[in-house]
Amino acid sequence: MPFQIDDQTKKDLDIFGTYKSGKSIFDLFNLSTCKGGQDKLYRFLAEPMTDLEKIKERKEAVLFFQHHVTSRLIIDKDALDYAVYYLKDRGSSIRRASKVWSAERKIMNTLNPTESYYVVKNGVSSMIVILKSLYEFSLNLVNEEKANHCPILLKKDNDKVLEIFALSEFQSALGLKSLKAYDIDVYDSIFRHSQSRNIQFLINLIYEYDAFQAIANAADKYNLCYPxxxxxxxxxxxxxxxxxxxxxxxxxxxxxxxxxxxxxxxxxxxxxxxxxxxxxxxxxxxxxxxxxxxxxxxxxxxxxxxxxxxxxxxxxxxxxxxxxxxxxxxxxxxxxxxxxxxxxxxxxxxxxxxxxxxxxxxxxxxxxxxxxxxxxxxxxxxxxxxxxxxxxxxxxxxxxxxxxxxxxxxxxxxxxxxxxxxxxxxxxxxxxxxxxxxxxxxxxxxxxxxxxxxxxxx
Missing domain, CATH: 3.40.50.300 (P-loop containing nucleotide triphosphate hydrolases)
Structure with missing residues (x-):
């Protein structure tokens, strides 16, 4: 059964809109880093739950981020914003890659710069930055799990993350020191085609972590307790x-x-x-x-x-x-x-x-x-x-x-x-x-x- 609440009650309590104070409860918690995290936070707050286990799982996930500040997920907002833009930009999509073709494309772009090549190059680069940061956080969660500190909700997601990062395409991306022309085309094909569903899962998970971290920051800022x-x-x-x-x-x-x-x-x-x-x-x-x-x-x-x-x-x-x-x-x-x-x-x-x-x-x-x-x-x-x-x-x-x-x-x-x-x-x-x-x-x-x-x- 969904939690029963009407618009009058949300208005009375200033959950989203403002009545007289010029503030809302959502504003208090909106300490998110990115737009996707903000949207995720909104959905969390818009849908109170009546399932005890789900309430407990979310509470423990937020509490984990509050108590583990030094091992939090580091979100590069600029890299994430560009990566999301790049993933949605199908006009610059590359479906094939060869070393000769990639070299020729790089030369042509040097002589006559195009926006599409810029989007692909910087999009792939931004995605790799984001993936490396998420992978590092994922390994930290494994260590927390060994110490029995990892909440159930985070463990469930992290098991899926580790499966994805174990794939050869992602392992090679994590090992890259620099991007060559051929690498750009190869990983563009991986990120936006062959592994697009896994990429979307990881991006969505970053948004969720960002929302958890925002709630944890608000708990610190306003001296809130966990019921x-x-x-x-x-x-x-x-x-x-x-x-x-x-x-x-x-x-x-x-x-x-x-x-x-x-x-x-x-x-x-x-x-x-x-x-x-x-x-x-x-x-x-x-x-x-x-x-x-x-x-x-x-x-x-x-x-x-x-x-x-x-x-x-x-x-x-x-x-x-x-x-x-x-x-x-x-x-x-x-x-x-x-x-x-x-x-x-x-x-x-x-x-x-x-x-x-x-x-x-x-x-x-x-x-x-x-x-x-x-x-x-x-x-x-x-x-x-x-x-x-x-x-x-x-x-x-x-x-x-x-x-x-x-x-x-x-x-x-x-x-x-x-x-x-x-x-x-x-x-x-x-x-x-x-x-x-x-x-x-x-x-x-x-x-x-x-x-x-x-x-x-x-």
Whole structure:
């Protein structure tokens, strides 16, 4: 079963496109060397997995590159780019080679230089540079395998690489010290015809290694950890030191729920950190199922089959939907998804913010109570309607956390730290008073020009 995720969730979490921050999760990891590696990285991130073994294999491959910096694959970007261009350029293809013919062609090109000969000569030369680098890395993997350090995924590919390099055509190419005219024609025929399928396999593998190395570089750069993904039956979601990678000097939080308590209800005033926390949680769950490292100190979670978030939903002017109606349709969409797949992580930020307080209270109470009865999925819901949380507090299946607010010199201060329980903080009027909004409106009266009554005598 493919990992279930929709465009709204990818948008909420800024996986590829950007919403407000001007960044994307893909951008964070895109430290690849070449375009092919970038495309491979995109595909890795675009397709989270639900197969535990495949998740583990990718994670271990990336971890290997992070821990073996000195023995990584050295990618000559210029040589690789030219080699790829050369392989696609069929207009300069050579299908026959003889020493006499090659010598004549070289002389003719010296007298009258042609682009096609230049493409072949430099393409063959670039390919040999790339092959030698890959072969050296392949031998390093053999040594790592002997020391039991080589991940399964890399070993599988490396076995095929060694088979290819054992072929006489590749052995002779690896032994070349310089390229003669005849060699150029011979290896052009090999690279683009007789061994073209093996060449494409090796190029694709270089792209894959480049993507792994990019992910490993990001793990170092942003201090990411490698999650432990457990079987579905483990029914747990635990994070220590969770943070959002877009936030500079982010405050980290710990979270743990599962078992009989599979719904997390978060309260706190506006700007306390609820939305950022929910995005960080969603991003981490997404990355874990793509086999990527996550923004946390540690993470353990049971395998889920999909992720659905509602964080940045807006009204749909084209369809004539109000914000509230769009929220209702989103809840309906989630309900339909749960019918088909009851192993999801569902995240709602400020449920029913688009309607009046009474309807928001009633709606939140009804929907959260219904979600709490579904024990096979995880739910994380935030609200600033404290009364709804208090009415739900008797439900043993719901865990309550809130964002802490401290008073410093008579003023509330955001700590962005989660604590147990339900928030009782109400800062709306404090912010209105702090910004002198009412006073500014009243000042309009003192600056408004007085109307003059002009009497006219007829």
């Amino acid at each position: 432990e993904v457990l079987p579905k039956s483990a029914n747990c979601l635990e994070l220590e030191g969770l943070f959002h990678p877009f936030v500079e000097d982010a405050v980290a939080n710990d979270i743990s729920f599962g078992g009989e308590s599979n719904l997390l209800f978060i309260t706190g005033p506006n700007m306390a950190g609820k939305s950022t926390f929910l995005k960080a949680l969603g991003v981490s769950a997404y990355l874990a199922h793509a086999g990527f490292p996550v923004p946390a100190k540690s993470m353990r979670l049971s395998l889920i089959s999909g992720l659905c978030t509602t964080i940045n939903i807006s009204d749909d002017l084209h369809s004539g939907y109000s914000h509230f109606y769009a929220e209702v349709l989103r809840v309906k969409y989630v309900a339909n998804q749960l019918k088909e797949n009851n192993n999801l992580l569902v995240i709602f930020d400020e449920l029913f913010r688009g309607t009046n307080v009474k309807d928001a209270y009633d709606g939140t109470l009804a929907i959260v109570s219904a979600f709490a009865r579904i024990k096979s999925s995880f739910f994380v819901i935030s609200t600033h309607i404290i009364e709804a949380a208090e009415s739900l507090s008797a439900n043993d299946n719901i865990s309550f956390r809130s964002f802490e607010i401290r008073e410093v010199d008579g003023h509330p201060t955001y700590t962005y730290k989660l604590k147990d329980g339900i928030s009782t903080d109400r800062l709306g009027m404090y912010i209105i008073r702090k910004e002198r909004v009412v006073e500014m409106i009243n000042e309009v009266l003192t600056t408004e020009p007085k109307s003059e009554n002009i009497e006219t005598n007829n």
